[in-house]
Amino acid sequence: MNAVLDAAIWFAQACLAIATTFAAIRLIRGPRxxxxxxxxxxxxxxGMLNLLMLGMRxxxxxxxxxxxxxxxxxxxxxxxxAKFLLRGEVIEP
Amino acid sequence: xxxxxxxxxxxxxxAILLIIGGLVTVTGSIGLLRLPTFFMRxxxxxxxxxxxxxxxxIASMLLSSALQHRPIIHEILITVFIVIASxxxxxxxxxAAVYRTRVNEERQRKQAxxxxxxxxxxxxxxxxxxx
Numbered sequence: 001m002n003a004v005l006d007a008a009i010w011f012a013q014a015c016l017a018i019a020t021t022f023a024a025i026r027l028i029r030g031p032r033x034x035x036x037x038x039x040x041x042x043x044x045x046x047g048m049l050n051l052l053m054l055g056m057r058x059x060x061x062x063x064x065x066x067x068x069x070x071x072x073x074x075x076x077x078x079x080x081x082a083k084f085l086l087r088g089e090v091i092e093p
Numbered sequence: 094x095x096x097x098x099x100x101x102x103x104x105x106x107x108a109i110l111l112i113i114g115g116l117v118t119v120t121g122s123i124g125l126l127r128l129p130t131f132f133m134r135x136x137x138x139x140x141x142x143x144x145x146x147x148x149x150x151i152a153s154m155l156l157s158s159a160l161q162h163r164p165i166i167h168e169i170l171i172t173v174f175i176v177i178a179s180x181x182x183x184x185x186x187x188x189a190a191v192y193r194t195r196v197n198e199e200r201q202r203k204q205a206x207x208x209x210x211x212x213x214x215x216x217x218x219x220x221x222x223x224x
Contacts, residue, residue: 083189
């Protein structure tokens with residue numbers, strides 16, 4: 001049974017790597033700033049999922065904390081970028 | 094991975110969920126890459142990534158529960174966080190895009206009729222967007 005699970009984890013990791021690559025392409029050539037912010041949002045979620053896959057492959061629980069931190073700080077970063085696009089500055093006086 | 098033998102009840106649903114999650118996530122990212130306008134592009138990752146993350150996190154919960162012989166539901170934290178954060182992010186980026194599109198259109202209209210632009214003299218602290 002482990003062979004099927006191993007193959008599934010390989011497949012999902014390949015899919016997530018392809019998805020991260022697509023997001024990186026959009027991040028590089030996005031025509032406007034909001035495209036880049038959206039691609040950044042997609043990219044950090046894909047990277048976090050790939051990190052969770054790595055944790056599943058190595059049967060370790062240490063990757064969970066890293067994934068939680070990536071999710072939280074990525075959310076804060078995306079909100080800051082969107083606020084900057086909306087208002088011109090992040091923290092207003 | 095090769096040192097631990099997972100039982101069938103955990104390995105099979107986890108494998109199916111991982112495959113579904115990977116396919117859904119790559120579909121969302123293809124949508125992000127291929128769709129023509131920004132407002133179309135926004136839908137792909139904001140829905141595909143949420144569902145893909147849910148599938149992968151449920152698979153991770155199953156595997157770690159089977160590994161430690163007791164229910165491990167730590168991953169539900171990330172699931173709840175993503176489910177809360179993803180619509181907020183999509184909404185804010187969409188509002189920013191609507192605002193920037195409107196500002197761009199106003200600027201183009203003023204350039205088309207320069208007399209009213211000189212009369213209004215309005216400035217907004219934003220660079221003209223590239224492209």
